[in-house]
Amino acid sequence: MSETTQTKETVGSFTMKVLNGSATAIIVSLLPSAILSTFLTPFAGSNAIVAALLHTVTVFQYFFAVMCGFSTAKQFDLGYTEAACVGGAAFLGSGCVTAVTTTVKGVTTTSFQLAGMGDVINTMLTAAVAVLFIKWVGNRFGSLGIVFFPILAGTGVGFLGSLTKPYVSLVTTGIGDVINTFTKLAPYPMCILIAMSFAIIIVTPLSTVAISVAIGLAGMGSAAAGFGLASAAAFLIWATLKVDKPGVQVAIFLGAIKMMMPNFLRYPVIGIPIALTAAVSTLSVPMLGLKGTPASGGFGLIGAVSPLASYNAGFHNVLVLVLVWVVVPFAVGYLMKKIFVDWTKVCKPEYFISPAR
Structure with missing residues (x-):
């Protein structure tokens, strides 16, 4: 039996x-x-x-x-x-x-x-x-x-x-309204907090898209969330460059950031440079008044959804969009990789070996 x-x-x-x-x-x-x-x-x-x-x-x-x-x-x-x-x-x-x-x-x-x-x-x-x-x-x-x-x-x-x-609906819309209102009243600290939060959430089992849509994250809050995702991808691409196969970096850039979830759960310290990359990169949002929608907040660079949302919201300088959405996160991510991985050794290179390697 x-x-x-x-x-x-x-x-x-x-x-x-x-x-x-x-x-x-x-x-x-x-x-x-x-x-x-x-x-x-x-x-x-x-x-x-x-x-x-x-x-x-x-x-x-x-x-x-x-x-x-x-x-x-x-x-x-x-x-x-x-x-x-x-x-x-x-x-x-x-x-x-x-x-x-x-x-x-x-x-x-x-x-x-x-x-x-x-x-x-x-x-x-x-x-x-x-x-x-x-x-x-x-x-x-x-x-x-x-x-x-x-x-x-x-x-x-x-x-x-x-x-x-x-x-x-009263509760969920209320949460979204509070966050969006605080983002307008205190754009710099709120954008930094949102970007850091989403940069960490993307390497956990939680869904950034679900959270953004559920609470109705819009305006600068949505753009900040997108920067959090773009920043996480940028830092992880640099961090995995020498320890993983090229396919890992391609997958991360195309949106498979959650493949690094086991690494974060095993070595939570890697969340520090990820969050700091997001905090610095997202300063472009309040400086330029970049905006997004609840649907775009959880995507980041995937399909260029968040940058395109900023364009549709009225920011039509394509060169500047490419600069702030791509160049800035990757520059800051490279700096954070040098500081935390190469110089201070806070994060060891083996922390970023992908399970999919």
């Missing part, structure tokens, strides 16, 4: 699976619009095909909630029926669809329309509750699961999520 062992789910492991599933959905849903909209918008007015494609990538991001529920469910290895139910529940809990009632000649009709991505945090919470419910029920429904899961885990949990959505 064979025995099967199952890893016991902890609060920490459960939370990380929800975060990872949500982060995957955010990146998949937002990346096409974040990158393509920048290039398509100038041509949308004169070309019908480009305009239609622009509409497509815009609508694509509105399916975030369904993607979030489904990808979260698959993190827990749920079946396709259960995953579809979690996706439906997340969609309802996101609040991305609103009912519009119109009265014409005494006849009242109700229609539904998309209202953006919805509330990211409430979407994640609804998906988590749906997963918990399905895990709790287990096989109790037997073959009738195909009937009861859509009713209870899908529409039932989704309905509960729709009830909590207004209250969760």
Whole structure:
């Protein structure tokens, strides 16, 4: 008789699976619009095909909630029926669809329309509750699961999520408003703090994109977050240059900074030069008034999303954008590498040997 062992789910492991599933959905849903909209918008007015494609990538991001529920469910290895139910529940809990009632000649009709991505945090919470419910029920429904899961885990949990959505939105928008307001009142210290925070977050299991979108990080705060990511990439490219294969630096530049997560968790001291690179590099944000959007704040140099967001926000000097977004972080990153790795030996070269090497 064979025995099967199952890893016991902890609060920490459960939370990380929800975060990872949500982060995957955010990146998949937002990346096409974040990158393509920048290039398509100038041509949308004169070309019908480009305009239609622009509409497509815009609508694509509105399916975030369904993607979030489904990808979260698959993190827990749920079946396709259960995953579809979690996706439906997340969609309802996101609040991305609103009912519009119109009265014409005494006849009242109700229609539904998309209202953006919805509330990211409430979407994640609804998906988590749906997963918990399905895990709790287990096989109790037997073959009738195909009937009861859509009713209870899908529409039932989704309905509960729709009830909590207004209250969760008040909290998340409030956090974003406070951060954005403080960024305007004290731009230099706030931009430095945001950049340092995101530079560290990118080498942890947390998703910078999810955090930026969830709290509605905009304006200079979004640009500062992008600088944090660009700075982390710049320093790590220099730090891995002599100890890793060239493919590691290419991967980091293209956005795979999280591949260095095991290094940071094992040697937290490498966070010091990463954070300092971000602190110095982000001074360009308040000096030049660079801005971004919640969707661009978590990408940095990936797809040139953050620099392009600054361009779209009104800073049209391309040469200066290249200078501050690329040259400055790499210059500061090189200096930090010399100080902390080569001169003071605070960080040893072997700290940056990538597990993917």
